[in-house]
Amino acid sequence: MSIIDQIPLNILIIACLTLGLAPFLPEPHIWEKLKMLVAGNLVKPIDIFDLLMHAAPFAVLAAKLLRRVVTG
Numbered sequence: 617m618s619i620i621d622q623i624p625l626n627i628l629i630i631a632c633l634t635l636g637l638a639p640f641l642p643e644p645h646i647w648e649k650l651k652m653l654v655a656g657n658l659v660k661p662i663d664i665f666d667l668l669m670h671a672a673p674f675a676v677l678a679a680k681l682l683r684r685v686v687t688g
Contacts, residue, residue, distance in 0.1 A: 618683065620676065620679050620680045620683055621680075621683065623676065623680065625680065628673065628676060628677040628680060629677065631673040631676075631677075632673045632674055632677055635670070635672075635673050636670055636671070636672075636673040636674050637670075638670075645666065645670050646667070646670040646671060646674075649663060649666060649667040649670065650667070652667075653667065
């Protein structure tokens with residue numbers, strides 16, 4: 617059994633809504649970093665690290681959902 621299988625789905629959803637989107641105002645931090653990535657302004661190591669940290673809950677959630685679909 618994979619570690620991803622052991623993480624409850626509701627915990628991942630809460631992590632995405634809190635850690636993934638924080639701070640909420642004026643816009644979610646991950647959205648700001650994604651806009652910087654598309655514009656080509658994501659060059660500082662701290663910004664890249666920040667994007668990875670805010671994207672991590674979404675990546676784990678996507679992996680869990682994909683594993684659920686594949687394994688049935």
